[in-house]
Amino acid sequence: MVFKEEQKFTQWWLWLILIGIGILPIIGIYNQLIVGDGFGNDPMSDFIFIVFCLLIFGLIAVFWFMRLKTEIDQNEIRMTFIPFLKKRVNWKDIKNAEIVNYGFVGGWGIRLGTKYGTVYNTKGNKGLAIELLNGKKFLIGTQKETELNKILDKKATWQQTRK
Structure with a gap:
């Protein structure tokens, strides 16, 4: 039993926005550092x-390298949201795990305070909702x-045969 999935931000409209934002510093670099005029009078x-410029290009780089990786085997669920966090949960610590349609939770990325707990997603509206024995909840988009x-x-089936 092995499941692997890697997701990233591939929405065309998001990259159109990011490229548009990235063009501004390029124009500014040309105007201010090469021509010497800068933007405006001051x-x-x-x-x-x-x-x-470094902040803008850094933001674009974060979106370029951001990945949501999910791996599941008979022992645990591993989720990595590169470059932000890693999470490992052993099946014995899980009260419930099910696929749900979570709708729109205010965007994509990491969403806090939803009815599913923390939501980790890159697109879409389907995910693995997990409730732990300690009451904590989170959802991994798929x-x-x-x-x-x-x-x-x-x-x-595997758990039933072990009982």
């Missing part, structure tokens, strides 16, 4: 402008709903 200092359902069915 351009910011070169140092502050370079910091601004684009492989059918395959994940098969894994949950196998896990239920």
